[in-house]
Amino acid sequence: MRPSIRSALEQAAELTRNNHLLDGFALGEAAINQATDDEQGEVRQWLADHADDFVGRND
Secondary structure: HHHHHHHHHHHHHHHOOOHHHHHHHHHHHHHHHHHHHHHHHHHHHHHHHOOHHHHHOOO
8 A cells, every 4th residue: 555545644643633523534535545456455454454543542
């Protein structure tokens, strides 16, 4: 995945953790929508691997 998409997803997680859910959702959705078909699998895997980043859990 392109670094710009990864960065946007990381920023979306940060916004969500800081109670800016709508902003985080909008940024994450925009990043996902810009991913190419070839990147979609990697984006899905990144989201699965980093789901706790969106809620601030470190289990």
